[in-house]
Amino acid sequence: MTESEICDRLKAALPDAVEEFESQLLDPAIRVKPARLVEACRFLRDDPSTRMHYLRLVTGVDRLPAGETPGRIEMVYHLWSYEKRHGIVLRVHLDRDNPVADTVCGVWPVANWGEREAFDLLGVTFTGHPDLKRIMMPVDWVGHPLRKDYQRPDRYHGLPTNRTAVLEQGRVQVATAEHVAKAEPVSGYMQLNMGPHHPATHGVINFLIETDGEVLRRAIPDVGYLHRGIEKISEMVGYLGTMPYTDRVDYLGAMFTNHGWALAVEKLCNIEVPRRAEFCRVIASELNRIASHQIATGALAMDLGAFTPFLHWIREREKINDIMERICGARLTYNYMRFGGVSRDIDQVTIDEIRRWLDHYEPMMLEFDRLISGNEIFIRRLANVAVIDPDDAIAYGLVGPNLRGSGLAWDVRRDEPYSIYNEFEWDVITGTGVHGVVGDAFDRYDCRLREIRESVRILRQACERIPEGEVRTKTARIKPAANEVYTRVEGPRGECGFFVVSDGTDKPYRSRFRTGSFTAMTIIEHLSPGLMIADLVALIGSLDVLAPEIDR
Amino acid sequence: MNIMHYLADLLVRSLFKADPATWPYTWIAYAVVIGVGALLAFAFVAIFAGPVTWIERRIAGRIQSRIGPNRNGPQGCLQWLADGIKCWLKEDLVPATADKPLYLAAPYLVFTGMFGAFVVLPFGAHVIAADLNVGLLYILAVTSLVVVGLLMAGWGSNSKWALFGGVRSAAQLVSYEVPSAFSLMAVVLMAGTLSTQGIVGAQGGWPWQWFVFRNPFLFAAFIMYFISAIAEGNRTPFDLPEAESEIIAGYNIEYSGMRFLFFLFAEWANMWIMAAVATLAFLGGWQIPGISPERIAEAKGWTFVGWQALSFAIFVFKGTCLVFTIIQIRWTLPRLRVDQLMITCWKYLVPLSMGSATGVLLLMALVREGGIVDWVMRGAMLLVGLLVAGAYIRKVRATFMADRDNYKKMEGRDLWYPPYRLP
Amino acid sequence: MHFEYSVVLIYLTVSAVIVGLALWLGRFLRPNLPDPQKAQIYECGERPIGSAWFNFNPRFYLIALVFIVFDAEIALTFPVATVARGWIARSDGTGWVAVVEILLFFVILLAALAYVWGKGELDWSRELTSPEEMP
């Protein structure tokens, strides 16, 4: 169904809900009345013709009053149906001084954290939300940073908030913030903090866990330790200036965030990408995917107590890093993509090197399987642990290998094609429940491992078929007309989406990065009851959550 | 005749010109000699446990394509000393909320429990501190002190992660004592004595005289003892009490400096004790092939000393091989979960080890020792052992060769890493 | 025999003295700079929530009981196992007495283990205690 048909469907069912159909946007949107939002959402989810079970993105945009128009806050809901392969954008306009909306947590549980973020950063209140509190900023922070008229305080608990002040002041004596309980204590259970400084949380994430002995009653994730406000920064540094910041969103898969951002701006400005540049993008991305999956699978093995596989993967990853260094000059923060191409060409020497590395790498994967994937202890630690069924996976917004691990064959590269992926021959990997049931932790691990093989296949074809030509079109100054766009790429942690609002200036008016780890975190609390502490570690590892990607 | 007893008597006779049986101060001389012996044993523990930390790190390095510590001293062989001195100079932190007596006493118990086991380890033909007639039972008993120490450390720290570590270690060590005791019972049945020297004496120097190759049940008992010994020593895949990715460091999380060091010290020395018990019970201990214990006892002067040194070397060599295997297992396998750990013990090891003890008992009653059936069994088991070793070597070689050519293509240099040219 | 057991005593004493001595000598070498933050316990960098001295279900109470039974049996079986060899060697039938005795022991133990196993008590219980039942 096209967007207008969906709008007609909605209008027919709930005539008074729809305010306007905004077809001029790149992603056409339906504006609905705030009071009827939940109804509209429920209809779109359950109606047999729409069946939008997946809430892709929920975010807000702050519109300052300009001239006649009063200010408002727009909540944006990107919906998608895996079944029908169509999507729609819902918007509601809220009063800027007192933004209140109904929560859609009851429709899609994944909305929980997205709405919390809107509450935290934009000050939108969601009635009926189960746990509405700050998520990124400290609980005692004042103000909502993504509001356009937000003034940053100079100091927070005696800490200067800008660099000049730090340099002037020298060493800062930190006054620690008062401890704020993260949850109401429940009598009878032991509460303890797992993280931020815990070896298994993959970065600084905190889990408040309530245990009864070794068995968890629940684990409540708390994030924000790595929040750098990259979305806010992007409003200040312009389109090109944001490119290096996207490296920092997902440091294991910087190529994908680069790519997504480039796609978004290219779509806004209608920029063509030369063919050779597309090949360069694919080669760099797939190399990066292998590197990222290596960290994910290796770190999972390390969480389960086997240190050696991790370092074997790190060793192979070093070679990818060396190749990346040749391609784009950095080992981690690539900043490789540009609007209309890539920053540097991949020369023939590098391509030969990639080929030789692939020849070397394929036997290594067999060795890795012998070392760890086939190990009975390892399998027993993962099989049948933290099973996610496909319905849950969709409702909680899992994407990428986590979603495919639950048996749903959905890969953005194949199903919403971008770049030149549909020219290559490769398969979408899904979980098969080899050692347990479909959707268990082992499936997610196995998906990643087999995806590495698919990436190797793509890489071989891309290295073979890379054409001659330019790698970058000359672009004028990036100054898109006022519009909105949402683009997505298939990153190593799943769909990596970029929602960009432009207002006709050379800087994005609002940007929101939809990352796989952020949505994956919501399911941990849901899955945690009845797990053991060691299982929680396996669950976190198998979901491959990455702290900077959660916090951005 | 105990060598320490003999030396003490010699001391009394030669120095004080007195008869040790009647001299009233003999006990002082005895105490001094035993004390010196204990210090020697401590020196062995120290120079074993210390360098083993370095060796383990070097092995781990090689397994992981790294180098490992190679800066302090030639090839980094003084790394353990640097670590020890560093720990000695570290501040000794005691959590304000800890239960001080328990917290402070825990390292003593852990170390004492570990060190006590050294009393009955027969390092050589006569190199043993005390040949107790309840030797094996004594080892089982005294190492239980370690559990008490770990539980005290976990509870006394008043840290939740430490508490998990303490409780886990108690559950684990207690459970795995059962299969290890049953496996050793098979040996006791064969040897007819609990004394460690007696068990070694019941075997011989040649592999077909070792208990491990006597019959299939003892072979199985050896493997099961080895597994449960790894578990009792808190080593991977059973290192749950100090699982760094789950409960961070477990019971020793609140310890610092020297107190922390004693936990590690005990862990590494425990590894040696496990290996030594496995050696003496299953692998023929210090027995020199072709030399009977009587011949050693009858030897005089330097020949006697030479035999002692040789038997000592054989014992340490066998033990070190097992220690190496334990280290390699640590860097190969992932860790079990708590429930799987318990299942492994109670559903697999306990019934099977009881079965092996039963089997040994029945074979003893049915099969005449030295008879044709006995020898056929020994030969078959030896063949099995050789086949396992052969398969292992073949597999290792195949793994190595499979990667060699590709590696050369990638790096343009040799894959082989000769031990005589360490980086 | 007294000599042998005095060795044990002295070894245990010496080991305790070594620990004590090392810690005592360290006092002159190590710094002592107390700080309330250092004296805090470690809970992953966050402030600890309450005390760790807590009633909770370690879930191996039954296993511990089974262990005690087994351990006692082992302690009793070892002496029999020790003399069994000598009895069997006597070849006047007394060996079979020992064999049957030990086997009887084992059978009873195995029956107990099978019973506990069948009851599912060897599986790690994942049932959570409900908050009302907690102290």
Added chain:
Amino acid sequence: MVPTVPPAVSPHRRPPRGTVRAYFRNIRLALSTAFDGMSVTMSYMFRRPLTIQYPDKIDKPVQEMLPESYRGVLEVDMDRCTVCLQCQKICPLGCINIESCKNPETGNREVTKFDIDIGLCMYCGLCAETCNFDALDHTREFEATVTTPDQMILHFVEKPREVTKLKAAEMPVRKHKGSILQKMIPAFGRRHPQEVWTPTAYAAAPVPALKAPTATPKPAAPVASAAPSAADSPTPEQAP
């Protein structure tokens, strides 16, 4: 608020009920897969390690192992810089600080300040990409450790100097990458005391036309003192 206690165990989380065959299969699998894994780790006992023993036990400096495209510390060849301010504009962090003015005596445009704050720089390479004259570029240098934060600001202009008026083709040859930087950060000089680090390319490159760092600037000079002198005596008074 006491939340509802969730279901304790989902049905598929229990370990499968063991039959006799599964029991022995488990034993066999556990032993054989562990055996397999150990054969892999054992084979590594004979393989070469990959560690590069930075900084001393290496065949050649790490800088030489890096590819040309490596994005290390930024450097500016002031002989080629036309002060077009493109780099300053494009830098997302504002770590480039350029000031220029017209000399009232000669009437020529002079650049008085070209500072790069490498403590702020995120090595994205946008500035080097935008430079049309190949004046600003990333080097392969990465060891830029200094003792105080203010030393992280690299001053590429010590005295006001005339801006080149040449066209891109007529400009002097670009000095070898890194040769300018080598003289600037004192830590770079300290790195190899025995002058191990003298690649032939650097020796062949023309001697940089930079003022020797020993030249004492006038106290009243508007330009801050050179970085080396600041490092030699890192007192707050002398620090810029």
